[in-house]
Amino acid sequence: MARIGIIGSEGRMGRAIAAMLADDGHDLAGGVDRGGDVARLADGSDVLVDFSSPGALQDNLYAAIGAGIPILIGTTGLEESHHQAIDHAARAVPVLQTGNTSLGVTLLAHLLREATARLGADWDVEIVEMHHRHKVDAPSGTALLLGEAAARGRGIVLAEHSERGRDGHTGARRPGAIGFASLRGGTVAGEHSVILAGEDERLILSHHAENRRLFARGAVRAAQWLIGRPPGRYGMEDVLEL
Template sequence: MARIGIIGNMGRMGQALQAAVAGMGEDLAGGVGRGGDVAVLAGVCDVLIDFSSPSALEGNLDAAMAAGVPIVIGTTGLEERHHWLIDSAAETIAVLQTGNTSLGVTLLAHLVREAASRLGEDWDIEIVETHHRMKVDAPSGTALLLGAAAAQGRGADLGENAVRGRDGITGKREVGTIGFAALRGGTVAGEHTVHFLADDERLALSHIAENRGIFAKGAIKAAQWLLDKQPGRYTMPEVLGL
């Protein structure tokens, strides 16, 4: 049994992770919330799962490196600086960072990449995501993950081609852009649809999360997979062998 430590254990995902650990045959080493001592937790576990906040990431990585334990990062809203910190930590420990730990979303991103590659720029790409009213970042980490997959399939840079919301007189749609729209309300765990739109036909690839348990199970599966890995930066597709 792997001893799993959960950072951000008081949040919705943290609670879902705690409920799922035993069901997947592993041992809950403990958890810490905001202001908790991550270093102590890292010292008594085999792997960490972090669903806390971007502001806490640097300290969490430092604790994982000091203890020499791998870490799965599912925190969303990360910026360029955070990815630099992850790259640096990956020189010392195994790190898996993802915008979504769902196995279904991981496969969806693979399909989006393939579709974007084969359909070409004659097909416009728009990504629509819906989440509960309490979500604080937009577009969601999953939407950005899917956008990155689409851009990669086209051999393009997402940062140069993303259009995040439209308002007013925006002008015609530019060829090659990837649009994002975010809906917020209710208790929706997560819905994502990637629309491919061409003249006279449309293709939609979708994923619906019915509860947070799927993300918890995916995160634990990722942690299990990461246990014996050498230092480096890993991704969810590798967990599925994609």
């Protein structure tokens, strides 16, 4: 069994992954939270799973490189500098970065990319997401993942076509825009819907997370998949061979 080390072990996802490992008989190498010794954890692990914070990412990547082991990054709220650090680390070790470890969301993104590649640019794309009241970033990492899938299907750059936080007299919707709306409340684990609105018809693709276990299940599967891979940057679509 693979020895999986959890960074951010006291967070919601960290605890869910630890429980999943125990239920399935996998080997938990250990866990660290804020201020913990990540390098020591990496030395005793076959793969690291990081659900901590963007501010800790660089040290976590250094730990994976130092131990020569893969790392799965599920931390959301990453900025361009973080992605550059991931690209650099991926030259030395296998790195899988994703905004969502759900296998269902991974397939949803694939279907969305296929849909936007085939439907014309006159079909408007709106992404609506809802999460629990404690979530600190918006749009969610999953919403951005879906936005990137829609943009790739159209052959455009998401940052140049994204519309967020509409309020007041905004004017008409920009042609080709990809819109985002974020809702927060209660204990919602995660709900995402992509509305493709054309002339006289709408196509809605949705995913509803009923329990955090599904994300833990996907993270464990992806972490095991990473072991033995050559250095490089991977995504959940590689795990499903999409």
